[in-house]
Amino acid sequence: MQGSNNRILWNPQQYGRYRDERSRPFFELLAQVDAPAAHTVADLGCGPGELTATLAEHWPDARIYGVDNSAEMLAAAEKHAIPDRLSFELGDAATWQPPAPLDLLVSNATLHWLPNHDQLLPHLVSLLAPQGVFAFQVPGNFDYPSHTILKQLRTSSRWADKLGWGADRSASSQSPAWYFELLSGLGMKVNAWETTYLHVLQGEDAVLQWVKGTALRPVISALNPEDQAEFTAEYAARLREAYPQREYGTLFPFRRIFVVAQLQV
Numbered sequence: 001m002q003g004s005n006n007r008i009l010w011n012p013q014q015y016g017r018y019r020d021e022r023s024r025p026f027f028e029l030l031a032q033v034d035a036p037a038a039h040t041v042a043d044l045g046c047g048p049g050e051l052t053a054t055l056a057e058h059w060p061d062a063r064i065y066g067v068d069n070s071a072e073m074l075a076a077a078e079k080h081a082i083p084d085r086l087s088f089e090l091g092d093a094a095t096w097q098p099p100a101p102l103d104l105l106v107s108n109a110t111l112h113w114l115p116n117h118d119q120l121l122p123h124l125v126s127l128l129a130p131q132g133v134f135a136f137q138v139p140g141n142f143d144y145p146s147h148t149i150l151k152q153l154r155t156s157s158r159w160a161d162k163l164g165w166g167a168d169r170s171a172s173s174q175s176p177a178w179y180f181e182l183l184s185g186l187g188m189k190v191n192a193w194e195t196t197y198l199h200v201l202q203g204e205d206a207v208l209q210w211v212k213g214t215a216l217r218p219v220i221s222a223l224n225p226e227d228q229a230e231f232t233a234e235y236a237a238r239l240r241e242a243y244p245q246r247e248y249g250t251l252f253p254f255r256r257i258f259v260v261a262q263l264q265v
């Protein structure tokens with residue numbers, strides 16, 4: 001199974017800047033999970049661990065594993081660890097092996113960083129115990145301006161030499177119906193849906209600040225400081241046109257795909 005080998009330096013502070021907007025989908029995903037007796041639970045791509053810690057509150061008798069491939073995120077997560085109950089470890093979501101079959105596998109806002117969902121998802125389902133539940137959420141906004149502008153800039157004549165690399169990540173996230181078909185075919189009962197949130201972001205260059213916590217990171221980390229400043233200024237100007245700041249804030253529509261699937265045997 002191929003993992004993500006992007007060397008992305010995540011910054012937990014930047015990521016946490018829009019904490020409320022980013023955590024809402026996690027709780028809306030978990031609201032659909034019916035696994036009262038879960039004993040072994042994993043959170044793949046646990047990030048700074050705050051949301052993983054809420055799993056420990058919800059399933060007080062479970063052993064919970066947070067897994068992430070960013071040392072920076074894990075350093076932030078460590079403060080949420082609970083001896084023998086909640087631990088965090090470095091691992092790749094594509095290849096991590098749990099110490100026991102999972103009653104619940106959660107992955108929030110992470111699997112879109114990994115390619116080939118037609119192979120990845122059957123592998124992840126194979127980690128489940130009988131009746132196990134797989135719950136994940138991925139962005140479905142890769143054709144929205146925050147992404148299309150980034151791609152236009154990356155591939156423009158000014159930047160293509162330095163930034164034209166890489167597969168288009170829009171290929172990873174699929175539609176709710178696509179996930180429904182795939183997971184039903186694996187013998188699961190599937191609940192799949194999508195929501196477009198209308199975030200109202202506060203502050204100057206709010207969409208830039210949001211994207212700095214995620215999609216802009218691999219791009220920026222490929223540039224030297226001078227180029228980073230130039231690229232960011234150009235991107236910021238285009239974002240201001242696409243997402244104008246109003247007196248109430250900046251409207252930022254954001255589509256997300258949700259799937260909760262349970263093995264039937």
Ligand SMILES: C[S@@+](CC[C@H](N)C(=O)[O-])C[C@H]1O[C@@H](n2cnc3c(N)ncnc32)[C@H](O)[C@@H]1O
Pocket residue numbers: 003004010022026044045046047048051067068069070073091092093094107108109110113114214
């Ligand atoms: C957008 S953050 C989501 C963090 C957390 N799940 C949340 O909802 O706040 C994505 C996380 O996935 C992690 N990640 C990306 N690719 C990964 C991979 N291949 N294996 C494990 N973690 C990965 C990143 O390091 C980052 O912490």
